[in-house]
Amino acid sequence: MPGYLRGNAWVFRGLLDVDWEICPYSLVREMQRKGPITYDALGQYCMTKVDPEFPQKVRRGDFIVAEDNMGYGHDHDHACMSIKGAGVSAVLCESAAPYFLRNSIDHGLPVLEIPGIARTVSQGDELEVDLVRGVVTDVDTGVGLTFTPFPQFIMEIIDAGGLYPMLRKQMRIGQGEPPDVPARTAEQHSGVDLVKRYLEACSERRLEEAEAYLAADRELVFPWGRFRTLAELFTKAQAHYRWARKHYDTWDTIRRADGSVTVIVAGTLYGEASDGTPFAGVRYIDRLVIQDGRIVLHQVWNDLAGLRAREGHPSRIGQEGR
Numbered sequence: 001m002p003g004y005l006r007g008n009a010w011v012f013r014g015l016l017d018v019d020w021e022i023c024p025y026s027l028v029r030e031m032q033r034k035g036p037i038t039y040d041a042l043g044q045y046c047m048t049k050v051d052p053e054f055p056q057k058v059r060r061g062d063f064i065v066a067e068d069n070m071g072y073g074h075d076h077d078h079a080c081m082s083i084k085g086a087g088v089s090a091v092l093c094e095s096a097a098p099y100f101l102r103n104s105i106d107h108g109l110p111v112l113e114i115p116g117i118a119r120t121v122s123q124g125d126e127l128e129v130d131l132v133r134g135v136v137t138d139v140d141t142g143v144g145l146t147f148t149p150f151p152q153f154i155m156e157i158i159d160a161g162g163l164y165p166m167l168r169k170q171m172r173i174g175q176g177e178p179p180d181v182p183a184r185t186a187e188q189h190s191g192v193d194l195v196k197r198y199l200e201a202c203s204e205r206r207l208e209e210a211e212a213y214l215a216a217d218r219e220l221v222f223p224w225g226r227f228r229t230l231a232e233l234f235t236k237a238q239a240h241y242r243w244a245r246k247h248y249d250t251w252d253t254i255r256r257a258d259g260s261v262t263v264i265v266a267g268t269l270y271g272e273a274s275d276g277t278p279f280a281g282v283r284y285i286d287r288l289v290i291q292d293g294r295i296v297l298h299q300v301w302n303d304l305a306g307l308r309a310r311e312g313h314p315s316r317i318g319q320e321g322r
Contacts (some may be wrong), residue, residue, distance in 0.1 A: 090110040127139065284301065
């Protein structure tokens with residue numbers, strides 16, 4: 001059943017740091033010198049600082065149950081890879097650190113914040129989790145708890161196994177393109193030019209000009225909500241930053257059978273947080289769909305939400321551990 005998980009609970013108490021308890025970061029440095037890092041390789045060291053035999057004892061589909069601030073520490077994503085590589089299907093916690101939560105979604109690992117879960121569940125209890133309805137049930141005790149389900153676009157990432165697998169899958173849907181090699185026609189390049197002009201107008205707050213690139217029936221999906229107008233979007237964005245600019249790293253385009261063009265751009269952001277402190281190195285991915293020369297969908301994933309979580313130290317975002 002889609003969105004339905006079942007397994008046993010592994011309960012861990014206290015603060016679980018991404019670079020220590022979950023998976024020592026020193027191992028990552030050693031692995032990087034030897035070659036590419038994989039989920040399976042990191043999974044062999046998952047939680048071994050707390051329980052040295054955990055990777056051998058955990059069964060595929062089981063759950064990690066934790067207390068507050070699960071995934072505390074740096075924005076390193078190796079901890080999420082380690083948990084997924086060990087076969088854990090989801091993390092159930094009282095609360096999660098913002099970067100750990102974000103990175104876990106990017107890797108297709110559900111992290112569910114469920115008040116009372118650490119007090120309700122005991123080691124080894126069999127659990128059922130319904131991601132669609134937002135319900136976790138302790139089969140052994142019959143006790144049920146609720147949580148806020150993920151929105152549909154997050155569920156699409158989870159179902160695909162992560163953000164990049166989802167994007168690769170979307171790029172395969174085009175008209176005759178070989179997998180992982182999106183076609184790049186002159187018309188698609190014009191789509192990139194349109195998106196660049198639109199993004200530059202947005203970053204410079206030339207909203208009337210930017211609105212001209214949008215279709216009448218458009219959808220703007222950002223980490224802090226869904227919007228119909230750019231004015232609404234930027235009013236909400238003031239809680240996260242004063243201004244932001246994009247560094248463009250990669251562009252991908254694909255033409256679909258319905259004549260639409262999808263443009264995907266990835267890179268990093270720099271700018272000023274809401275308190276005036278500069279930030280840089282904040283990751284983003286923008287996905288824009290163009291139909292009949294107008295943008296009908298602008299969908300954004302980025303780490304700007306972490307600015308408020310690190311109030312007073314936003315300039316470190318994207319730079320820690322580097």
